[in-house]
Amino acid sequence: MRATARLNAKVSGPAGAPALVFAHGFGCDQNMWRLVAPSFADDFQVVTFDHVGSGGSDLGSYDPATYSSLAGYAADVVDLVVDLDVGPVTFIGHSVASMIGVLAATERPELFDRLVLVGPSARYIDDGDYVGGFSAADIDELLESMESNYLGWSHVMAPVIMANADEPGLADELEESFCRTDPDIARRFAEVTFRSDNRADLAKVTAPTLVLQCRDDLIAPLSAGEYVRDHLPDATYVVLDAVGHCPHLSAPGPTTDAIGAFVRA
């Protein structure tokens, strides 16, 4: 299956314009970018997609061995850029997708001329002096929490996610799969995400990189963002006045502005 179909890729914007590839992080799907990505479609080709196992991706392509490390996800990003023939691109990854982008750009530097890392963390679990913000036990607890909340998953895939009569437009726009996927895949993705250590990969990145850090982010604390900044060869660091881990949802304006300033520079 072609990468575009496997990853449920959506492309908009003028053909031939430089391409921006937006990648969602752990939890939810490409709809996470819906308040930010469309505003670039006037002068960029905007590509959004779902990682295999998330959103509208082809679940049949999910292979536990392939996706047991972030390299499997990075290979998909490379496939996507090659398949669309839009490289070199600016890759914009949120959360774990920032490390997926780091790996893809390390593997095939000629396909990626810029990276934007939103809320990156090269390692979530504390290690000696390094502060990722979590202990190994915390991650076990997360997996348990996910399990508790996927109890009725198989029944919930029916079109009941949202029937908000007050905002029918919003409901129509959303994929029914938003934030919901096969619990087994979600669990594996969580394990790969939170148990990865990509600190050694940062130095291999040659592309200029924008690091977007939220002021108050439980998942990727300031210490994690600063570590990424300090270990990338060519990093621009911007702290957004945003709370939480998803500035593209909570502060879409400032997020769009920061990305725009970087990609249009």
Next chain:
Amino acid sequence: MTSHAAGMDVLPCGYVEVGPDGVITSANSRFLTLVGLTADAVVGTLTFSGLLAVGDRIYYETHFRPTLQMQGEIHEIAFELVRPDGDRVPILVSASTSDDESPVTRTIVFEARDRRRYEKELLRARRAAEEAEAHSLALATTLQQTFIPPTMPDIPGLEIAGAYRPAGDGSEVGGDFYDAFQIHSGEWVVVVGDVCGKGVDAAVLTSFVRHTLRALAVQWDDPSQILRELNAALLAHDSDRFCTVVVLRLLRDDDSWLVSVSSGGHPLPILVAVEGAVTEVGASGSLIGVLSMPQLDDDRFTIHTGDSLVVYTDGVTDARGAAGTFGIDGLFGVVSGGVTSAADTTDTVLGRVLDFQDGEARDDIAIVTLRALAADAGLHAPDAVQARPDVEEKNRALRALQGLEQLEA
């Protein structure tokens, strides 16, 4: 700050309002009781996610908050509040966010100790069921492997290949089996059969049938007699299942093989002559394990170098696909024109039958192909069985029966 939510004190649940920065702006008394904190310690100071267990906070940031921001509301999410003394309170949370200038997230919190305990038990039970299922699949696979020989024997002057494919995903044990074994020097028996039904009971009977056939083939010469004895054994067996079996006895005679074959309710083997002509061979008989006096006969013929026999179960001919039923015509179509090698023909038949039903076998499939080779060809394994005078005599009698050799006094 607490005044608004304080009016919510009458509610039979915890109630909090959370500002855009995640900080709790008001809380009712039941919520404060749940978290074990005073209003002063909570309101305007703590974030809602800050009161949760750390694993839950990650879920909150990666799922709860994005869903709330995208969809305006979220329901029935299971979290645990952590009280100052470390005690954890399982809760269920639903929330909605107002759609105005300074959005407020209104959150209701139910204590859900019993429900969560029950759900955890359900999860444990589901995990146990999944493990049991995996275990039973492994067991089925292992059991199924005993229905066919691990490898086909090397038979001087005869090329032999078998294929077996369980129905569906192989999670259920089927009843198809085959076997090929030596009786005496230059004398071999090949059986292919199908025990009705699936599951453990059928599997037990399949093992019984396969091993009984081995024992009987040593005692009795005629395939029909072997089947008659198997019929008696099955009737005596504590099972109401029956089976279909075809038994072939092959005796080497210079460059040829003398074949006797009997079928107990089983599809007849197909003879593919060296020049490509295709015919069914054998004598049709009764199902095995049903009648006390089954009708069973032998058919005898000779195959020469290059002639082949294809023996199969009804999983081949009964295969259904978009194009209808595979049928005997489908099988004739595959093998007509000759067999260049037993292994290739077996693989080709299996491949065509699977393709015909889009790769998903609806029934078990077993195929055994035999191809007569020239005297010097084939792999010559040392004969394990010493020639015995009584056997020699019996074989001479058999040759005579088939009109191929004068009975020597």
